[in-house]
Amino acid sequence: MPTFDFDSPIDRRTEPGDKWGRYVGRDVLPLWVADMDFAAPPAVIDALRRRLDHPVFGYTDAWPGLVDAVIEGIARDHAWQIEPDWLVWLPGVVSGFNLACRAIGEPGDEVFTATPVYPPFLTAPANSGRRLVTRPLALSDGRWEWDRAAVEAALSPRTRQLMLCNPHNPVGRVFDRDELGWLADLAERHDLAICSDEIHCGLVLDDVAHIPIAALDDSVARRTITLMAPSKTWNIPALYCAFAIISDPALRRRFRHEMRGLVPHPNLLGMVAAEAAYRDGGIWRAALLAYLRGNREAVLNAVASMPGLVAAPPEATYLAWIDCRNAGIDDPAKFFEDAGVGLSDGTPFGMPGFVRLNFGCPRALLAEALGRMQRALDDRERKGR
Structure with missing residues (x-):
């Protein structure tokens, strides 16, 4: 070793x-x-050095080896089998949940999230003319949990999206199957899209499994935009490579539509680093x-x-x-x-x-x-x- x-x-x-x-x-x-x-x-540094030996840095799309490394890594680490056409490449997850706010609902609709949470969650809805609705997580016996009654009461007919952070930044929770199942049922009953930021999924410290909420079943997956990146786990954030996983074709089309003219391609060297990280890291x-x-x-x-x-x-x-x-x-x-x-x-x-x-x-x-x-x-x- x-x-x-x-x-x-x-x-x-x-x-x-x-x-x-x-x-x-x-x-x-x-x-x-x-x-x-x-x-x-x-392994990442070596891959970048090898790529620098090629002197052309033109516009580049994701290549089969990169796609395969991501799919194999997610199956290996999270027991979730995704398809190549579900992937939408991004420069970062913050772009992703801003796009999700634009793609879901109409101006004036509501986006729900729980606090505390990574600050761009709290600013993204207003960037798209949506209204932010929050309720705090509850600390119970040294463990941060959902206040289920408060969340239910906060939702209205104008609530169109649930923004989830899992593993959670900043409280560090890895939400378990029961919690995720409750959130999925909530989304089903209130017809909510789910945008799930899972950028810290490779940094689980305890002997618990990170379960992507979209991996629960196909019906949850169809209403979910999952955001992941190698940046936190392998400490390469400035290389700017992330991706959304969207199984539903119509939702994926809306998401891609909102990218046009606004969101650049991910960084070429970031994609090289991503392949090396998922394959050899x-x-x-x-x-x-x-x-x-x-x-x-x-x-x-x-x-x-x-x-x-x-x-x-x-x-x-x-x-x-x-x-x-x-x-x-x-x-x-x-x-x-x-x-x-x-x-x-x-x-x-x-x-x-x-x-x-x-x-x-x-x-x-x-x-x-x-x-x-x-x-x-x-x-x-x-x-x-």
Whole structure:
């Protein structure tokens, strides 16, 4: 078995980019935006080098080897057999759920999602003249769950679409078959289309299966747009390659129609990387998941000792969703940033009083960040708040 080095730091401060660029010139450790501080898999880097030996980079459609790698990867990892013509290639999943909002219903119709959630979920409906309707997930015995009665009560005859994030960003849930079955039944009874962002499906940390909601049965699949990408699992987001899986021909036509003149083709090198990742990235992914489990344990242990902070264990992703509401801090993201740790503020996710921590980084960096958080809280306690 090959070994992979997730411990050695890679200096990202010399390259322009969101994550480290936000705090340039400041002693702030960035644990916010959802990309990891790890090198991409060797299989992906090698595939990119081989492609660079060909000197022409013209317009390119998905080729059979890429399509086969994606289909085989989804069947292998998620027990879902899809067909080649179900695939619609995209530069990213954010484009995908904006397109879904345009393709479903009419201006003034409603799109439902649950909070907290990845912030573009909350802005996409208005981009297409749709109205956003939300209800919060409920935290019960350390587990984030659907408030089923509240969701049912929120729907109206104008609700046309359910936007689902699974595995969930930011709470880290992998929704189980019972939960997905309830959502599918809800969609059937209210005639809702489903747009399911499953970009973190390769990052399940616990011994649970990620089940694509469209894989439940053909009737669910016919009303579902599933969005996936290799970008989070294999840490290649800036290569811009994603895809929608849409089994229903009419829904697929509407989705493609909304792309015209707006959505570019995915990046050629991103498609090369995607094929390599799905075909040859499994061993690296297994090593990554083992490392992330250790980082998750470090985060949960540290947060448990921090006064006023609580974090439910994420079942997937490299993101910890931390409840700071009992810490007596008005702006927890600013508080920790002032202490030298850059976290995502919960407010854009629809849940103020929380922060999101990205633990996809070398363990020494994570330990330093957690130490800074602990010291800041301890200092605050000593000073009597």
